[in-house]
Amino acid sequence: MDLELTPDELAFRDEVRAFLAANLTPEIRAGAAASPSVFVEPDIGQAWNAILHKQGWLAYQWPKAVGGTGWSPVQRYLFEKECAQAGAPNLTVLGLKLVAPVIYTFGTDEQKARYLPRILSGEDYWCQGFSEPASGSDLASLQTRAVKDGDKYILNGSKIWTTHAHFANMMFCLARTNPDVHKNAGISFFLIDMNQPGVDVRPILTLAGDHEVNQVFLEDVVVPAENLVAGEGDGWKLAKFLLENERGGSCHAPKLAYDIAQIESAALTQPDGRGGVLSDNAEWRRRVARARLGVESLEMIELKILSEIAQGQKPGPQTSLVKLLASNLRQEIDEIAMDLHGVAGLELDTRRPLYGAQAPEPVHSRATQVGAARYLNSRAWTIFGGTNEVQASIIAKTVLNL
Template sequence: MDLSFNAEERAFQDEVRGFIAKNLTEEMKRATALTPSVFSDPDIGMAWQRALHRRGWGAPGWPVEYGGPVWTPAQRWIFETESARAGVPNVNVMGVKMVGPVIIGFGSPEQKNFYLPRILSGEDYWCQGYSEPGSGSDLSSLKTRAVRDGDDYIINGTKIWTTHAHHANRMFALVRTSDGPRQQDGISFILIDMKTPGITTRPILTIGGDHEVNQVFFDDVRVPVANRVGDEGKGWTYGKYLLEFERGSGIASAKLREGLKAIAELAESDLTGRAIDSPDIAARISEVEIDIDALEMTELRVLSALQTGQNPGAVSSILKLRNSEIRQAVTRLGVDVIGHDALAVEPMRPLYKLNHEPAVPEEMLTVVPEYLNGRAYTIFGGTSEIQRDIIAKMMLGI
């Protein structure tokens, strides 16, 4: 595969670099570097989303008629790579990369006209209502129920591991509207205003010390039927479509490469006593780098398919599986590189708002929180076991 850029692509690369230099503040960059999660806090991430929106770059991958930029696959790759290299914040992934494509693909004209501009501008901040206690990997067994009452649904139940529900003003959720011969039957895809009476959000603190996820309770929550996306009972189809975009619509290799680069620089520094001199550390860095190269090639193939209007398909499970495993490999490597300094604990969050001297140098501050936060990589968005099942059935015919 020829990855050399032509003159037009090099000019676009310069344009992206110029945009980042003009709009990425030192505050945003430092906050992103000191965020252990793959999700940026809204005050950082949405500021970047608004800057992208002003430039017309707020939704790479969206059709042009809905506000997506007119980019070739090479330009999309350049944008993602330069963004990772510069350390830009993550935008609201739930909006741009997840519910947005579902609304574009299955939403009514009224839903498209109302929600899509608000996603682009950052006016709406979304969370995902999928998992429930007892319905995680077996998502089709979900029990949160929506009962039709005139022009409304009345929703009762609970969702768990709901990332940034404490920040979000909107949720897209899978709810059961009827019962059928299969568990997947009777599930509908609903858009919910998080300020609706009857919604309670309770925090869950993770082992890394972060308040990232929550449990959300619905007690007689009244939601208009007009907020249902597509047909009643077809939510399982729309939910699977969304997961393909969650797992396969990004360029994870660029950020993985920057993460590995940061660990390699630590290993070469006096802060770690030149951990790179350990043959084991040096070999593992090389092994992870090779894995990132392989992932990058697969991402480029998927990116080309997306650019022609195709959804990622089952190959998105390969991307999700390998991205998760490589992320964990990078974070494990980081903990081994810093050695005894991994015993230091900094409980305050967010780390970029620390007002005291941390126990370890700032370059090491996120290593352990990222490692602990990263234990969930092989669980959220579909466990690795589920991804292997999908690959076996859809790609290998087993």
């Protein structure tokens, strides 16, 4: 793995930097900094998406043949790193990075022609219908049923922890089409219009006070047969493909490194309670250094995976290692950020959003106001996308052959 950038890659990096300097507005940057969740709110996210779409860079992970940039893995990494270091918001991952690859890899020509342009334009905003009240880590045990009725399917069941379902007009959903076969074999993958009778979205407020997730009830929901992706019983294959993309389709290290840099900068002026500043405290420096070393190690793993992808290999099970390490580091860094501000970091305002003209005034600063909310929100990192225990089991079985 060659870590030296070529002249062309350096030129590309500089192009991205110049674009960010000219187009990443203070309002969007401030909104991203004051968002506790990994999922950026639609007003900030869609505004940034539109800027990238105009530039032709929104679908930076898609193949050129389906409307993407066709960038190399190195270019994608450089783009993500420069965006992270500039304080840009995360992209709307559910449409761009999760369902879109399923559609352009397994979908029909009609599905590609309809949904891919609408994801880029923002006309369709997606949510993910995977987890159920009794089927989380054991996703294959899901009970939502889809029964064929002529040229349509009738769906009944419920989904939970459905991020941004209250904003979404479309859902990609797993449902059981055959209860009489092995549980993995009887699942299918559907594209569902949320704006129809029988879809009931009920909010779930998180510990931080965020309305981020929901429970979605499906009662006699009609899905045209043309909205089945691939074939009946292919849902588990598509879900595994999607989850590998979710865990290995982006690099976490650049954003984690950016957050550590923000903490280190703030510690230069943060009183330590003993007449000095926090950055002079040896134990504090050791604690931050351990987190930074963890992030640098994660970056090497992510770069190795990118190198393998560049050689035509699939992301594979090592993406579970990335998910495991990134989740733990995310929580560690958010805990350090909380401790950075001392008692001021205990402020927890549950009003949202924490940016813009309607944001509540912070007691101390915007950073301290966001700190506790972000710390509580990141407790979910070791659960969503597969718990730490699930990732450890995958690593043990498929990487270590235990």
